[in-house]
Amino acid sequence: MIDKNHCLRLDEQDPLAPLRQQFSLPEGVIYLDGNSLGARPVAAAERARQVIEQEWGEGLIRSWNTAGWRDLSQRLGDRLAPLIGAGAGEVVITDTTSINLFKVLSAALQVQAGRAPQRRVIVSESSNFPTDLYIVEGLTQLLQQGYSLRLVDSPEQLPAAIDQDTAVVLLTHVNYKTGYMHDMQATTRLIHEAGALSIWDLAHSAGAVPVDLGRSGADYAIGCTYKYLNGGPGSQAFAWVAPALCDLVTQPLSGWFGHARQFDMATRYEPSSGIARYLCGTQPITSLAMVECGLEVFERTDMQSLRRKSLALTDLFIELVEQRCVGHELKLVTPREHAKRGSHVSFEHPEGYAVIQALIARGVIGDYREPRIMRFGFTPLYTRFSEVWDAVQILGEVLDQKTWAQAQFQVRHSVT
């Protein structure tokens, strides 16, 4: 049996424990939702003050040059790149994940239209994050060129679904509901062997698990900075394109920030070379600047160390739930196998929504996803082992006492 002292000892021995000081977390809260909105880096307050009061207020329009706003998307992309196995000049941080998916999917279909125009199927998973599927739907309906979306219900069905009709396979590396993690290298190989191109959504991977886009042979990737990267609410998303593919085609959201000579004010579009052609319009700078504060923290550690702690945290949570909550209708939906697990753990419960509300009322913040899924995110930068202990004790009490049946339901949903 694991006891609380064991968890406290794990905290004492944790080499990453000091990193928690880089974050401001509220008193009385155990925050297990950093997979949805990351905690605030301490530095973000001062950085915001600087952007608002100095750069905007005093620098005014001059700050596009003097404060480096003009190439902020690229500079931040370069800082993010090492976390996902990308090179310098290969990543931009801009727009939203949905919009970046529209860009890279359009590009991938153009590339395939030149190589193998008979390929008109986009393969994905029915459990993929819905907005990714909606974007496929939006683009394919717009194109009216006979593209269709083929959805599989489990990762095991992927090999049979990827065939000579497949243009693109769009997968989220770590599933937002179950926490299932694909083997990026093996799956990309499978995709390429079938003649298709791969798009990886790294929303629940970047900053959570080691990712090596370069070595995996991936073609396109998009992802989010407001989850494990702690960039702030709704902070801009990122886009990466394999260098060999990047300059082959122009993506259709061809705004002036992607132009080769933006300030020539030419009437015709000419794309920048490299990843800058995936930029479009003027970015909300205050939000974008906050992303830097989240990325800075990662430069104090490395993804291998974070992964070790992440697995230790998720292992501990599963063990403790199974030790403390015996007899309740909890069903683990996250893989036990390390190689198939991201950094969050999900349990199904028939009253999952109510249980999560009761937990939040007790200061344990996880979240709920249809249907019946209670999600708990573990962010090795700031989650303590002893918090995992405390959270599970409270979960046990909520289930034992059925306090969830009386919980006040102020809110139905949170935004991931």
Next chain:
Amino acid sequence: MIDKNHCLRLDEQDPLAPLRQQFSLPEGVIYLDGNSLGARPVAAAERARQVIEQEWGEGLIRSWNTAGWRDLSQRLGDRLAPLIGAGAGEVVITDTTSINLFKVLSAALQVQAGRAPQRRVIVSESSNFPTDLYIVEGLTQLLQQGYSLRLVDSPEQLPAAIDQDTAVVLLTHVNYKTGYMHDMQATTRLIHEAGALSIWDLAHSAGAVPVDLGRSGADYAIGCTYKYLNGGPGSQAFAWVAPALCDLVTQPLSGWFGHARQFDMATRYEPSSGIARYLCGTQPITSLAMVECGLEVFERTDMQSLRRKSLALTDLFIELVEQRCVGHELKLVTPREHAKRGSHVSFEHPEGYAVIQALIARGVIGDYREPRIMRFGFTPLYTRFSEVWDAVQILGEVLDQKTWAQAQFQVRHSVT
């Protein structure tokens, strides 16, 4: 002859003069670039602190509900609506102007494909802001359905260019270079009589001149909040669609924020009714929240009062330049006629770029646009008549002494 005392008297008599206290402007600067990046409202500092430290730091994921982040795009849209003659529930503030143009242009072409599929021409102006033209190019190349862009070189050529082949006419209401303002009502009537649909870019209009989208009969409008609306650097753009058109088609950037039941997590997209279907992905909240501080200031006045002062400021500037800068190679490119003028004034000068740099070095901030155009924006919320006097005296000195020939050129361009 106008003298400085006259200008000081105009300031004393200006009923809008107290509004300047709502803004934080640096000492020693005459800011004539609010048409590019609006000044910082005083309230923005405290609002940023609240979003970063309280809503993000303390509220964490709960703030999507408790701090109203979820429907912030719509609530801010409702506050902006009166400034552009739109109704409640008709405007969203989201994404960038370029991306919102992609959405409304896609929608307009879909509507026309249903009504008059032979119409395959998009009419615009060669002097339109380049990113608008780049987006037309991006979308039409993506569609591969025979659409083309027809550009006219002056507003007078518009009537002849709009014909039975025209699907959509895309115009920027106030030209970013010349300050020329279209008659929105008359031009929209012309467009409709030819069977086409209108898209109005209000980047240099919203908060600068009275706009009445409803009465003008416009079909679609987009625009910017970081210029005259003082929303902060790169703050999100807006989109408006005439209610009669809004639910006819689905725009292709169909992300989850535009879904009718976002949190059902369905695999199929079903658009919201109304303008919410023009939302796509999760918005950068810190930047979006700042927009409110700019809009609040407008609720202390009205667009008619602002227009009176704007015209008085631009009239004064033109008169003073013509009085003080006689004999220099300045050419007014902004219409003298009030009905055709926005809220900025542009002069051509063979060394326009160098002159602007020399002015900035003297604390007079205007900006430069290719070719040879010096642009000066007048924002009636905070520009003083006596500042117009001082700016013109400094311009006169720079031109007399040719100090521009020695000016240090630190920066080539600023971002509009």
